[in-house]
Amino acid sequence: MPVYVDISRCIGCRSCEVACKRVHGGKGHVNVHMAGDRASVPIFCHHCEEATCTMACFSGALYKDGERTAFAVEKCTGCGLCRLACPFGVVWTDKLAHKCDLCQGRETPTCVVTCPANALSTDFEAASKRARTRAALVAAYGGRV
Amino acid sequence: MPKVLVPTVCPYCAAGCGFFIAVEKERATGIEYMPAHPASEGALCSKGNAALEVLYHEDRLIHPLKRKGDSWTRISWEEALDLVARGIHGAMKERGPDVVGFLSSSKCTNEENYLIQKLARSLGSANIDNCARLCHAPSVVGLNRTLGAAGMTNPIADLANSKCIFVIGSNLAENHPVISRWIHKAKDAGAVVIVADPRLTHTSWMADVLLQLKPGTDVALLNGMAHVIIKEGLQDDLYISKCTSGYEALAEDLKDYTPEKVSEITGVPAGEIIRAARSFAISPASAVVYSMGITQHTTGTDNVQAVANLALICGHVGRPGTGVLPLRGQNNVQGACDMGALAEFYPGYRRADDPETIRFFSRAWNSTGLPAGRGLTATEMICAAASGEVKAMYIVGEDPANSDPSSNFTRDALENLDFLVVQDIFMTATAQLADVVLPAAAWAEKEGTYTSTERRVQWSHKAIEPPGDARSDLDIVCNLAQRLGLDFSYAGAADVLAEINSLVPAYGGITRERLGDFGLVWPCPTAEHPGTPILHSQGFKLKDGRASLGPVKYRPAAEDASWEYPLVLTTGRVTVHHNAGSMTRRSPSLIEREPDLFVEINMADAAKLRIADGDEVTITTPRGETTANARLTDSVKRGVVFMPFHFPGTNILTADVTDPEARIPEFKVSACRIARRN
Amino acid sequence: MIKVDKNLCLGCFSCSNVCPNQNIVREETEDKRSIHWKKCKEECDLCVEFCPGKALSLVPFDPACEEPTLTFDLVACKICGARYATEPMLRRIEASLPRELQKDSTGLAWIWVCPVCRRKIEAERATKQMVLGRSRANP
Incomplete structure (x- = not known):
């Protein structure tokens, strides 16, 4: 949602x-x-259907949970790939990644x-x-x- | 310890939004929203969302302080109260009670305002006022005269029922953001929105018709619209004949204000004036919303009357979706006025110059020597301080050194006092000049009622204890009064409210027990009365029950652009700051979004002055000069510049000429010149 | 001890973030970032496991071996010029996304634009119609 x-x-x-x-x-x-x-x-965050941030995330911290683009902080390594993979610039890396969690x-x-x-x-x-x-x-x- | 949610009323603007303060281990740890609230439906603007940030700010005053040369010494409450009592008593003993001026606070509760004015008057001083003088004094004077009541006639939420909303001199989208919610709801149902403002503001984004008038020409515009309405026969004759008086004289006077002539004065195309007038008149329910763009002029009272005239001739008063809606600034500026913290009114708007008022309160307060006649207004007190007629001042929760016009003059005036006490939550620019500074509790640290702009009286609960030695204004005032030999033995805010119930008819039924979740709307005269969200549906509290129409002549503003000062400076607010900014400038999430003073200059003017975006510029008026960052824009017309007044620099520039009746300074029009700093 | 394959390292700091012993030291300036792997005797291989580029491997401790340092120039944003990422990271994203998602509707290769400018572009796109409409209604 x-x-x-x-x-x-x-x-x-x-x-x-x-x-x-x-x-x-x-x-x-x-x-x-x-x-x-x-x-x-x-x-x-638009919570894109084809969320490029989840495609770039190698550790599985970012994943689609129904409509929501969810984030499991415990899996994040802070690599920052998601930040660069978001076309709208709305994923941040501040040591670890953070984004809209609705x-x-x-x-x-x-x-x-x-x-x-x-x-x-x-x-x-x-x-x-x-x-x-x-x-x-x-x-x-x-x-x- | 579990989390407790304490309901409270937002301390910023007068929309009166409610929210919950989450309290854990006696600390305010978060905000929860209140979706059932009738004015805000749970919404909060950026200021409301940041409200808790000031509570634990390191700058909070936590001890009484005494001036010692250029520094401060921490003192005990005993010593502080003795000093203050001696200072006030000393000045009065020597020169009479009128040498002491009292400024009450529109940020304080009704109960505190009531006590502060009672303190001043019981001591024999007529000089009691609050900062309503700087925002809506003309509404108090003008609306009392035309409609017989000074307040918003209809509730905020009722705007949703309107079919035409005319916003003049109000940037509500930035200053009362929650109100735009209701305007959008009206627009969803097809309402037309007309916005009149010298600037393109966020409010103008909602406009279907935009009237970008020259600062200070509001009377001409309003008269011009009324002229069109009468000329085209769109007025409500039945309403005029049944409910108003003085129409003939008004209609006669309006004949001069042809759209062409008005267009010349205001700079608004004649066609747009006609379009706006027609929309306003023919809609089944039109409301006119205004704020300080109408009041902060030497013609403030005239402006308010012209607004009321326009609504009355169309019969747009007393029904859902209609009305005259002054949006007040501070959270309790309506209440401070209701409680009589005004130079010309005792509680309940009883005239200070009426002997019956004095008899009534002498009996009620068991007091002899109440001052008859109006006292000095906030602006007059400053002048009297400069001339030496006022020797001592007791200022509660106000910052005239920043908020009054011509602040260099104001500072000198305050320095000229023999004795100055300032009671506040922060060391404001005014407190810096004081002899004694008393640390007060912030809104969340005390209880009491606040009256929002829609006349809704709401109880705000105490969520946490004040920091350090800070005390509620109510406690401080009572303690001080007792030291000055007055019997101010109140058990608490509820006790004071009970006295207000018995003395202010409109608050008669607004008892502590009845103030449930969302309060009551005055007038509420009896314990059974449900409150009165819409005023004037059964006539007016004036002669014969009729509203009073009266012609108002257009007079130009006191200052105009000249060869020496070729630009017109107008002032206003931005969304993340509030008034003099002593709270919002200390709120990290607000100040980071608008950290510095800026001046908006039209691109073409800037090009001529060789000013680029972001340049540091000097703005000069006859009162002084200040520096700000230039912001190039098309939102102001050529010849007009705009500055927000939340920063100390702006009011150095503004003029202290006032409206002859309401004594409000003309913050909105000052001639100035601008140059790039090298 | 950690061995680094400099052809595979993206310069992303993942290893430094997960290292429990602060053995991987990072440094970032305006236009460069560098990573320095201290020699460690730990049996831990968290950094190896969490390297997105699979550039790290655990090798037996060798006192003679030098401590590796890699330095990356940061790529400048095509619009504002701010340095915002290492080139291998951006290349990696380019490779991980389907071709059609690498450009937006205006044909702009957004990967080579910094996140701040991406937000601005999105804001401009979103408000374009509104700004036009309002300018037309009230010029």
Whole structure:
């Protein structure tokens, strides 16, 4: 159950960034990027179906667990290959590797709960339906009531 | 020992988000979210997420301190309280009670604010105020006059029911991030969002209609929109005739504000003004949200009245999805005002210049010699300190040396005092100037109520003990009052709240026992009353139950660009910092994200001044100069520059000219010049 | 004692991380990293087991043998120029991934771009439509 971003809702408040770092003992896995003065987006692990980080990991520390790209810290040797194998730059090696774990042990990932603007969600269907409805309303009313 | 989750209210902005502090072995070890909270639904912004970082900060004040030349000596509470009592008493004995000024804190609880103003007034000093003076004093004056109540008319969550949300002078996406949640919900249901701001802010990303006006031209814009509405016959005639007074004079006055003329003043295209006006008027439920972009002007009260006029002529008051929504800044600035920590109001907004008020509180407090008439406001106290009319000040949890305009002048004024006591959690710039510094408990180390911007009164529980010798403001004030011969024997915050219940009608039913998980919304006059989330649905608390419409004339800001100072400086906030920054600048995960003071300059202006992105520049106004890193952008128009005021440099530049009624300084418009430092 | 095959070593620090006795010393500067294998008499072969390049082997202790040191130049990011990895590591990743995953939709060989720039590229890609739309609506 990866986390989806609705970029039209992101307000660049960096809440996910701060919260992620806090719950992971000072090692955050989200970076909020500003696109000039017009938009922002949090960049974090996509939990790719064909996860290149798991392909590069020789020790089996990174592996697919259903939709989730999971990480078993006890198998990690800190070689750093996963960091280089991630096309999005969202696996870090800091002696050992660390990446988004979808907040294992919590009901919902912290970034999703804390997001003030509801930009992050774990329910892709609901989020995309919401975005489609909104776009249709804008098209119908043209930004007018 | 097991982990305990203690419910608390976020100490930063006034959205009033709740969260749990996880406490293990008497230490606050983590934050857990509160998904059932009515305003935040569990969300927290970056500041809220970092809130615990200040609690164990090494800079916390843990002992009372006495100035000794240029350094500090640690003293006992006995000695500290004696010194303070002697200082205040001495000044009063010599020159009368009005030579002492009291600044209460909009970061403190309602109970503490109530006691601080009671202390000041019981000692005979009318000079009690809080930093609402610097943010929403015009809302208090303007909304009391037009709507009969000073507060957000509708709850935060009610924004989701709105069909048109007009945000003017508020960068809520950065400053009250949780509120954007509700705006997005409204947008999901097809609402139109209009944003008026001199800058392209994160809030403007939500806008369907964007009005990038020149700083200080809000009255013109609002009048222009009202003009269009009346000219096109979009006003709500039934509502106007049933619920308001003064419409004819207003309509007559608005005739001058044609879109073309307004466009010339504001720099907003006439077509956009018309588009915004139509959207706002024809929607079935429109809300207008504003903050300090409206209030921090010499025309602040006018701006607020123009906002109220616009909502009233369209009948957008008193129903779900409508309303006039001032977003307050500090977590308890609404409560500090409700509790009468204001120069012109006693608790419950009873006018200080009304003899009945004095009679009422003399009886209630069993006190003789309560001061009649309004006292000096926060800004006036500083001027009086400079001129020597105020000799001593007791400042609780405020940092005027950073937060007041023209800070060089403010510092000199504070240094000019014979005696200054500062009570705070950190050694702020103001505390540096004090004779005695008293270490206070932070929010998580004490209990009491806070009133959020939506008038929600919430109980915040004590999670941990204060560090070292620090004590809660409530304890300190009570101890001090007793030393000054007053009977302040309260068992705790609940005891004070009971007194508030009996004296402030709107808080009559907000008793400790009834403050469950998410509090109650005032007015809540009786023990059975459910609270009033939406104000003015049954008329107004003004003459004949009608709201008062009144014409407001556009007046230009006190300063404009000139040959010597060709740029207009406007100030504001960034998402990871809060107000004067004494907490957020000490919070590692916030300061690392915005470590230095910067100034946003339009690309074209910067090119002319040969300034590149990241250059260190000097910004100069007649008040002084400061240095900052240049940030080149298109988000401000040519001729306008922007600086956040969380860092000590910014308010060196701002002007201390104030609104004639609300006495708020014009933080939002200062003429300046900028040069690259070599 | 550890023997190193310098043609197989990736320069990844895995061995140094797993060594329980701090016998494998690492050093990294802005543009170089080096690994130094001290002579050890341990029977332990953790580093051998956890070498992704299979470059290490356990050999009998030989006092005459010199302690090996390998130094790697770090590769500069094609975009920002920051040095971010050893070439053998990047080559290894190139070899371990299916061909179609080595480039992104813009044809960029992302392996030769540092993680910081990869995040920026991803952010730009993700926000492109949003920025365009907002700029068009409110120029």
